[in-house]
Amino acid sequence: MNIMNLLFNLINGISLGSVYAIIALGYTMVYGIAKMLNFAHGDVIMVGAYICFFTMSRLSSLFEPGSLAAMAVPSLAGVVLAMIVCTVLGVVIERLAYKPLRQAPSLAVLITAIGVSYFLQNSALLLWGSEPRIFTSVVGSGSIQLFDGQLTITYTSIVTMLTCVVIMVVLTLFTSGTKMGKAMRACSEDKGAAMLMGIDVNRTISMTFAIGSALAAIAGALLCSTYPTLMPTTGSLPGIRAFTAAVFGGIGSIPGAMLGGILLGLIETFTKSYITTNLYDAVVFGVLIVVLLVKPTGLLGKQIREKV
Amino acid sequence: MLKVQDINVYYGAIHAIKDISFDVNDGEIVTLIGANGAGKSTTLQTISGLLRSTTGSIEFMGKSLAGVPPFQVVAHGLAHVPEGRRVFLQMTVEENLEMGAFTRPASEVADSLADVYKRFPRLEERRRQIAGTLSGGEQQMLAMGRALMSKPRLLMLDEPSMGLAPILVEQIFDIIKELNHAGVTILLVEQNAQMALSVAHRGYVLETGKIVATGTGAELLNDEAVKKAYLGG
Numbered sequence: 001m002n003i004m005n006l007l008f009n010l011i012n013g014i015s016l017g018s019v020y021a022i023i024a025l026g027y028t029m030v031y032g033i034a035k036m037l038n039f040a041h042g043d044v045i046m047v048g049a050y051i052c053f054f055t056m057s058r059l060s061s062l063f064e065p066g067s068l069a070a071m072a073v074p075s076l077a078g079v080v081l082a083m084i085v086c087t088v089l090g091v092v093i094e095r096l097a098y099k100p101l102r103q104a105p106s107l108a109v110l111i112t113a114i115g116v117s118y119f120l121q122n123s124a125l126l127l128w129g130s131e132p133r134i135f136t137s138v139v140g141s142g143s144i145q146l147f148d149g150q151l152t153i154t155y156t157s158i159v160t161m162l163t164c165v166v167i168m169v170v171l172t173l174f175t176s177g178t179k180m181g182k183a184m185r186a187c188s189e190d191k192g193a194a195m196l197m198g199i200d201v202n203r204t205i206s207m208t209f210a211i212g213s214a215l216a217a218i219a220g221a222l223l224c225s226t227y228p229t230l231m232p233t234t235g236s237l238p239g240i241r242a243f244t245a246a247v248f249g250g251i252g253s254i255p256g257a258m259l260g261g262i263l264l265g266l267i268e269t270f271t272k273s274y275i276t277t278n279l280y281d282a283v284v285f286g287v288l289i290v291v292l293l294v295k296p297t298g299l300l301g302k303q304i305r306e307k308v
Numbered sequence: 309m310l311k312v313q314d315i316n317v318y319y320g321a322i323h324a325i326k327d328i329s330f331d332v333n334d335g336e337i338v339t340l341i342g343a344n345g346a347g348k349s350t351t352l353q354t355i356s357g358l359l360r361s362t363t364g365s366i367e368f369m370g371k372s373l374a375g376v377p378p379f380q381v382v383a384h385g386l387a388h389v390p391e392g393r394r395v396f397l398q399m400t401v402e403e404n405l406e407m408g409a410f411t412r413p414a415s416e417v418a419d420s421l422a423d424v425y426k427r428f429p430r431l432e433e434r435r436r437q438i439a440g441t442l443s444g445g446e447q448q449m450l451a452m453g454r455a456l457m458s459k460p461r462l463l464m465l466d467e468p469s470m471g472l473a474p475i476l477v478e479q480i481f482d483i484i485k486e487l488n489h490a491g492v493t494i495l496l497v498e499q500n501a502q503m504a505l506s507v508a509h510r511g512y513v514l515e516t517g518k519i520v521a522t523g524t525g526a527e528l529l530n531d532e533a534v535k536k537a538y539l540g541g
Contacts, residue, residue: 179410186396186407193394196356198382198411198458 015157017265018164023242024257026212032188032252039113042239043120048217052078075138082217090213124232135224250301314364342514387460393451397440408457445476501538
């Protein structure tokens with residue numbers, strides 16, 4: 001194994017892991033507050049990617065090919081529109097499907113989430129058909145060459161990693177520094193006590209779904225920029241892997257989702273390159289099982305100690 | 309100030325509160341005492357809107373609380389320190405206090421924070437500490453300080469002495485008296501009837517969801533039936 005190859009895989013792994021991390025953030029934030037696994041989250045990613053795809057293909061013909069506007073405007077508009085649509089979609093899903101089940105057993109909520117997931121996939125199938133669309137990267141297909149061309153890093157990878165860092169920083173500042181962010185943490189710990197403080201728990205849950213879904217739209221655009229085949233089932237596997245990442249890092253923990261996502265991306269990339277391309281899911285889930293056996297709360301999961 | 313009239317509360321098929329009526333006047337300390345399961349906490353939770361009464365009315369400062377969602381009750385000037393303290397264990401002491409002031413304008417928070425720190429210097433020493441690392445007594449102080457951050461007219465305390473060493477219980481009751489002197493009306497739920505009746509102006513005795521006796525603190529302390537049932541002879 002040569003060093004350039006290793007570096008190349010490292011960068012690709014972190015880049016793929018960044019996408020998983022952004023998806024995992026949605027899982028983990030919703031779990032932290034609503035105490036439910038939103039299995040439809042992966043399909044919100046797919047919807048975001050479709051919205052971005054259609055916006056970009058509609059707009060790109062309006063600009064002179066090769067101009068700066070042709071590169072920037074359709075991509076930006078696509079991502080922003082996808083974020084808006086997914087935010088609304090996430091809030092509506094919560095309101096219609098999950099909110100009526102607030103007092104229901106968690107199994108009922110889980111089954112509903114799986115139902116919503118199938119509903120979204122099949123709606124996409126009806127609306128947009130089953131033939132794959134070829135997604136153009138939101139950051140263009142360029143790349144930079146390092147070490148006399150021995151190492152190639154695509155713009156997509158760079159932007160993906162940067163986006164992930166920015167999201168992490170913004171979310172950390174939001175949850176630790178703003179009133180609404182702190183209220184979110186209070187709700188995730190004790191909804192009854194949060195209500196007694198005057199916090200509108202329902203509104204806080206809606207907001208969490210909104211943030212998670214907006215992140216899903218970004219993840220969708222970035223995911224399809226790296227793996228350009230877009231189909232109604234595009235979101236489901238990355239969604240499940242990102243869920244694994246969230247559990248891996250410690251579900252409910254924001255830094256945990258980040259760490260779990262990146263590790264998962266690295267494990268997947270290295271397994272594909274150095275072991276086998278067929279068994280990477282087995283390796284990923286195998287690692288998850290081992291981690292959960294050793295540390296059931298995940299890598300950064302919090303053990304809550306209560307004092308009486 | 310608070311007028312509770314003929315409320316009935318059910319947990320599924322269990323009739324937890326049966327036709328309870330009582331009132332709390334401005335400036336008073338009123339206590340609800342009774343055994344475990346008598347319906348004391350249920351009563352407070354119903355006033356806060358966490359549970360709903362099927363009948364009757366709850367009026368606070370002349371306004372009905374019927375149908376007011378729990379998160380809006382605190383803005384009416386009614387703060388509730390729940391049983392078991394329920395501080396946010398993973399948040400810092402100061403963040404807990406900030407949450408207590410959630411309904412108040414940002415410009416007033418600093419003043420209230422200074423007031424609470426003056427009353428509870430221990431909390432100021434530990435302001436950056438995670439609440440889960442505090443002792444039980446400190447957590448009770450934090451829960452009370454957090455409630456005071458909303459500048460309540462009426463403070464409802466649910467078992468503030470629960471699980472605390474006797475010396476801390478005395479401290480907590482001293483604080484309750486001080487708060488009352490400072491103008492906060494108090495509705496106190498306690499299993500420690502001796503302590504509660506000795507600080508309260510008036511008290512109500514609850515038994516299996518019903519009020520069975522009422523009187524001033526001193527009257528109830530000397531009542532033979534109350535003595536026998538709740539004061540150990």
